[in-house]
Amino acid sequence: MNWPVSLPLLIPFAAGLLLLMKRENLLWQRSVVLSASLGMLLSSALLLRRVLTEGVAATYLGNWPAPFGIVLAADALGALMTCLTAVVGLTCAAFAFFDIDEARRRGGFFALFYFLLFGVNGAFLTGDLFNLFVFYEVVLMASYALTVLGNETAQVKHGFTYFSINFVGSALFLVGAGLLFAQLGTLNMAHLAQRVMAAENKGLITVVASIFLVVFSLKSAAFPIFNWLPGAYSAPPTAVSALFAGLLTKVGVYSLYRVFGTVFAHDVAFTHGAVLAPLAACTMLFGVWGAMVQYDIKYILAFHSISQVGYMLMGLALFSPLALAAGIFHMVHHSLVKSSLFLLGGAIEHKDGSQDLKKLGGLALRSTSLSLFFMVSALSLAGIPPLSGFFGKYGLVVGAFEGGNGWLVAAALATSLFTLYSMIKIWRLAFWGDKTPPRADSKADRPVRALLAVCGLSVLLVLGLTFFANPLMAISKKAADQLKNPQNYIDAVLQSGRPVKGVTP
Amino acid sequence: MNFLAAAGVAFLFGFGFYLLLNPGLINRILGLFLISHGANFVLICMAQLEKGPLPPLLQKGADAVLANPLPQALILTALVIGFALGAFLWALALRLGKESA
Numbered sequence: 001m002n003w004p005v006s007l008p009l010l011i012p013f014a015a016g017l018l019l020l021m022k023r024e025n026l027l028w029q030r031s032v033v034l035s036a037s038l039g040m041l042l043s044s045a046l047l048l049r050r051v052l053t054e055g056v057a058a059t060y061l062g063n064w065p066a067p068f069g070i071v072l073a074a075d076a077l078g079a080l081m082t083c084l085t086a087v088v089g090l091t092c093a094a095f096a097f098f099d100i101d102e103a104r105r106r107g108g109f110f111a112l113f114y115f116l117l118f119g120v121n122g123a124f125l126t127g128d129l130f131n132l133f134v135f136y137e138v139v140l141m142a143s144y145a146l147t148v149l150g151n152e153t154a155q156v157k158h159g160f161t162y163f164s165i166n167f168v169g170s171a172l173f174l175v176g177a178g179l180l181f182a183q184l185g186t187l188n189m190a191h192l193a194q195r196v197m198a199a200e201n202k203g204l205i206t207v208v209a210s211i212f213l214v215v216f217s218l219k220s221a222a223f224p225i226f227n228w229l230p231g232a233y234s235a236p237p238t239a240v241s242a243l244f245a246g247l248l249t250k251v252g253v254y255s256l257y258r259v260f261g262t263v264f265a266h267d268v269a270f271t272h273g274a275v276l277a278p279l280a281a282c283t284m285l286f287g288v289w290g291a292m293v294q295y296d297i298k299y300i301l302a303f304h305s306i307s308q309v310g311y312m313l314m315g316l317a318l319f320s321p322l323a324l325a326a327g328i329f330h331m332v333h334h335s336l337v338k339s340s341l342f343l344l345g346g347a348i349e350h351k352d353g354s355q356d357l358k359k360l361g362g363l364a365l366r367s368t369s370l371s372l373f374f375m376v377s378a379l380s381l382a383g384i385p386p387l388s389g390f391f392g393k394y395g396l397v398v399g400a401f402e403g404g405n406g407w408l409v410a411a412a413l414a415t416s417l418f419t420l421y422s423m424i425k426i427w428r429l430a431f432w433g434d435k436t437p438p439r440a441d442s443k444a445d446r447p448v449r450a451l452l453a454v455c456g457l458s459v460l461l462v463l464g465l466t467f468f469a470n471p472l473m474a475i476s477k478k479a480a481d482q483l484k485n486p487q488n489y490i491d492a493v494l495q496s497g498r499p500v501k502g503v504t505p
Numbered sequence: 506m507n508f509l510a511a512a513g514v515a516f517l518f519g520f521g522f523y524l525l526l527n528p529g530l531i532n533r534i535l536g537l538f539l540i541s542h543g544a545n546f547v548l549i550c551m552a553q554l555e556k557g558p559l560p561p562l563l564q565k566g567a568d569a570v571l572a573n574p575l576p577q578a579l580i581l582t583a584l585v586i587g588f589a590l591g592a593f594l595w596a597l598a599l600r601l602g603k604e605s606a
Contacts, residue, residue: 156601164533164537167590167594168525168537170541170586175543178550181575185573187575
């Protein structure tokens, strides 16, 4: 057993089990969540450090050798994403402690929360396509339950849509895995990458790849299958929305990067250039157009999640080292910024009892810290320099020009402008003006100060990303290199470090 | 045999999507189940339908063509997950049905 690789999986799983117990005991729940969050942060940071110094790390469950047994493999991308899970999980769990009511907590909110993190980390670390499916189901099952936990009408309604569309997606995932197995005789991703390169009939593989494209773009809410996202992200409580926005679509995008970077890189001109690039442009534009006409902060932010997925897809579509690195950077940036924006929206709701822009107003006069926090995050989302959103977008634009895709640049810049417009709309309607909305709401008595402190932490992370953009870009570049040259990954999973009998590696 | 299986898969997926897009809660649920069975059927087809390969039980001196056991394992996993999802789906539908009634 290779502990650094398996700990980011084991900690949230153990925490989920522990949190199922003593759900009425707030102290128990808090201490387990706190120690699990810190443990996840530490273990994923250790994993990232190890991967950066020693290269791709792999562990073989049950000591079965690689193409036959189940393998967990961490390259720089996977390790970076586990760090992201830990950070976003920490802020969202902290927010949830002040936001989630007792009924939900007794219903097992935090246990589901950690099972979700377990599934997410599993999806980031697995080296096997079928295991990716299984971890997807873990994530989805926890997210279905979190979506409807609380039993509000909107939650159940949107939960059913969310369930149906992901159920179909899972069925397609199975079909894709079956067809791929029939053609190549393996589901281990490193082994698949080898066999795809050696395969004779590459056309058939492209057909199977298109099934995976549908599945993963459904999960990452890419055009044209994004309609499920705004409802599912706005119905549950704020902490859940923030967690979903920070991590769930990222799992889909990560899978696209992994599968179309490591495995299906046999026909880049078609799969990436002709299919993914227009999809990325449409995702950016349609997402942001959806956001522009909304008047509810949660809906606006959810639609922005869609359009930002377009940028990440753009990085993959261009498939040059610079663009991939910028796309990975953007993934990290967007996770932090979007979860912080959702949390700020939740804080606004606690303060003024609503997230509807038509009912809000004058927040800038009444809460300086809230407006400062919001301004930093909103400008960062729009990509105003020197904030962190700028670096990723800059890399993508340069990458697109290098690849001769001027039209993608046009779409990306237009989306940025529209994003800025809709952030300014929130600012103008919610923060300016002198309207003081009635606070007559059941939620108004909860601790707004504590929520603001958590929001401050998340905004601090966004700012930190601005100051440490260079090291993060270096890690992203390394991850992009590993994706672009999968030979390291293949060697690490299939050959080196293969367990020797009786010796624990 | 392969043609029959393909027709079965096509029927399950086609009818499943038809039901899913129909109004009515029960229709949609049945549609989802048909689609999930369609996916399982595809997996079965991936493990040799034709007669010939033996079950993968090794004997001394046997060098027969053995069937690949992995697709069966995949189906088992998929079925278990599908069962859990189905239970959740019924609970959700019950709640949704009460809402609309």
